[in-house]
Amino acid sequence: MSVELLDGSMVLGFIEDEQAFNTSIEDRFASLDSDSDGRLTYDEMAKELMSLSVLGSHFGGMDEPSVSHEEVVQMYQDLFEQFDKDGDGMVDLEEFRGEMKEVMLAVANGLGFVPVQMVVEEGSFLKTAVERELAITQQIFFD
Ligand SMILES: [Ca+2]
Numbered sequence: 342m343s344v345e346l347l348d349g350s351m352v353l354g355f356i357e358d359e360q361a362f363n364t365s366i367e368d369r370f371a372s373l374d375s376d377s378d379g380r381l382t383y384d385e386m387a388k389e390l391m392s393l394s395v396l397g398s399h400f401g402g403m404d405e406p407s408v409s410h411e412e413v414v415q416m417y418q419d420l421f422e423q424f425d426k427d428g429d430g431m432v433d434l435e436e437f438r439g440e441m442k443e444v445m446l447a448v449a450n451g452l453g454f455v456p457v458q459m460v461v462e463e464g465s466f467l468k469t470a471v472e473r474e475l476a477i478t479q480q481i482f483f484d
């Protein structure tokens with residue numbers, strides 16, 4: 342975990358950079374797919390669902406302190422179903438890519454254009470978006 346300064350244009354730039362975004366999606370998918378069968382089960386997705394629910398809480402999704410364990414489980418299951426478009430109980434790469442794009446667009450819209458400090462997890466999409474932006478900035482600076 343680290344605290345980074347993020348704004349909407351940074352996240353949008355990352356989504357629109359198709360090659361960087363797809364590579365990052367494929368890496369993330371592969372690291373979640375612990376049995377490497379090319380599909381993510383609910384258990385394999387759990388880690389990602391947790392980091393997405395942190396995003397949700399940042400944007401007012403889960404700020405009530407009285408959320409019960411059952412409600413949290415229900416929220417993860419709802420999130421998983423959002424990914425699993427064809428409802429076969431597994432999330433494939435296309436489903437994962439499609440939904441992550443939606444989530445990241447929602448994050449970009451939620452952030453707006455005023456940079457905010459956010460706690461980002463190592464290897465997460467937001468972390469990659471920050472690293473990409475830094476690399477571009479350094480390139481401009483050193484050229
Ligand atoms: Ca799997």
Ligand SMILES: [Ca+2]
Binds near residue numbers: 430432
């Ligand atoms: Ca599916």
